[in-house]
Amino acid sequence: xxxxxxxxxxxxxxxxxxxxxxxxxxxxxxxxxxxxxxxxxxxxxxxxxxxxxxxxxxxxxxxxxxxxxxxxxxxxxxxxxxxxxxxxxxxxxxxxxxxxxxxxxxxxxxxxxxxxxxxxxxxxxxxxxxxxxxxxxxxxxxxxxxxxxxxxxxxxxxxxxxxxxxxxxxxxxxxxxxxxxxxxxxxxxxxxxxxxxxxxxxxxxxxxxxxxxxxxxxxxxxxxxxxxxxxxxxxxxxxxxxxxxxxxxxxxxxxxxxxxxxxxxxxxxxxxxxxxxxxxxxxxxxxxxxxxxxxxxxxxxxxxxxxxxxxxxxxxxxxxxxxxxxxxxxxxxxxxxxxxxxxxxxxxxxxxxxxxxxxxxxxxxxxxxxxxxxxxxxxxxxxxxxxxxxxxxxxxxxxxxxxxxxxxxxxxxxxxxxxxxxxxxxxxxxxxxxxxxxxxxxxxxxxxxxxxxxxxxxx
Numbered sequence: 001x002x003x004x005x006x007x008x009x010x011x012x013x014x015x016x017x018x019x020x021x022x023x024x025x026x027x028x029x030x031x032x033x034x035x036x037x038x039x040x041x042x043x044x045x046x047x048x049x050x051x052x053x054x055x056x057x058x059x060x061x062x063x064x065x066x067x068x069x070x071x072x073x074x075x076x077x078x079x080x081x082x083x084x085x086x087x088x089x090x091x092x093x094x095x096x097x098x099x100x101x102x103x104x105x106x107x108x109x110x111x112x113x114x115x116x117x118x119x120x121x122x123x124x125x126x127x128x129x130x131x132x133x134x135x136x137x138x139x140x141x142x143x144x145x146x147x148x149x150x151x152x153x154x155x156x157x158x159x160x161x162x163x164x165x166x167x168x169x170x171x172x173x174x175x176x177x178x179x180x181x182x183x184x185x186x187x188x189x190x191x192x193x194x195x196x197x198x199x200x201x202x203x204x205x206x207x208x209x210x211x212x213x214x215x216x217x218x219x220x221x222x223x224x225x226x227x228x229x230x231x232x233x234x235x236x237x238x239x240x241x242x243x244x245x246x247x248x249x250x251x252x253x254x255x256x257x258x259x260x261x262x263x264x265x266x267x268x269x270x271x272x273x274x275x276x277x278x279x280x281x282x283x284x285x286x287x288x289x290x291x292x293x294x295x296x297x298x299x300x301x302x303x304x305x306x307x308x309x310x311x312x313x314x315x316x317x318x319x320x321x322x323x324x325x326x327x328x329x330x331x332x333x334x335x336x337x338x339x340x341x342x343x344x345x346x347x348x349x350x351x352x353x354x355x356x357x358x359x360x361x362x363x364x365x366x367x368x369x370x371x372x373x374x375x376x377x378x379x380x381x382x383x384x385x386x387x388x389x390x391x392x393x394x395x396x397x398x399x400x401x402x403x404x405x406x407x408x409x410x411x412x413x414x415x416x417x418x419x420x421x422x423x424x425x426x427x428x429x430x431x432x433x434x435x436x437x438x439x440x441x442x443x444x445x446x447x448x449x450x451x452x453x454x455x456x457x458x459x
Contacts, residue, residue: 015089079121112455126440213391219268226305228276327355
């Protein structure tokens, strides 16, 4: 990293200001050539974390009046000398300042290159780096809080504890290989089983929360299903707070999937409103119903809407039987009943031991609080409150830890079956390698390039 990079750190377009970020060994030299501060003495005396007003030049020509913030190595985001140029918010102004910096020796940064340099310079680990992208793209309070916890290193601490445990286990094995003459074989094997078991428990505890973490990060694929005219589109519109789907008394109005995202209790639901499930001879409607069944196969949550007082159809019973654990049944139109006792009498006719059943009325805005509580309970694995524990959420990280867990389990079985220690060490070394890739202690350059290519330019 012996070159200097520059990029626009603010969004493309017109605004009050644009920020250009310059980082690298030539950053000071470039700024000294192009920037003339209004207060030279202050510029010379105040070297770190200060803002300075002045003119930015291209030769003898003033390009703009700018504010420059100076953050010197190693106390900067990248660990290098970093200057941020705050110019007026016309894109043309920003571009000609950037061109002058490139003429003086900088080059245009690649996507994610500032954060990649921060990682390579030890300013953050790979979990923290990936959390930055998650924070930028967060759509709910829960996903933003999750990313912030990861950025602060709380998840990294847990992974580091696991890595140290596995590293100690590998060292224990290597000692057994190096000193085979010690007559403590049975004791050593029992100790090794305990060590591997401890690491395996740590890995499995982290994986337990990964489903919650992934949902908070990516959202929960939620399919709304039911017979025609039962209130599916009305529910979608109510959750969205706008008339997103057409609602009529004509059965079969919704022929194709309607997809929207909505924040429910801090959880992003990727909602899919589907065609009503029923027997139909209409070719287009039949295709829509087929898509409904396919959508349910991929769904993490199914909102089955039934009309209160009506018998369950063959299709509704099939959904309850096939997708029992993933179903929340919304008994819609309870406003048609005159008393609680009347409703409870009808409820006895339903198989309420399957799925979760919630009395509901889209028309009277009833049942939405209960639905939100049930969604939170499912996401947080039976808890009514949001956990503050750091969670795995990134698919790459989850898959690496799953492979590490399998390797530890294989190593445990090898010890228990009396296999030689050098065979056991292969599994433990594999587990260590997978865990190290999570934080970036060891990682292939190609994978590193792939990760940071997902960042925006300027970050």
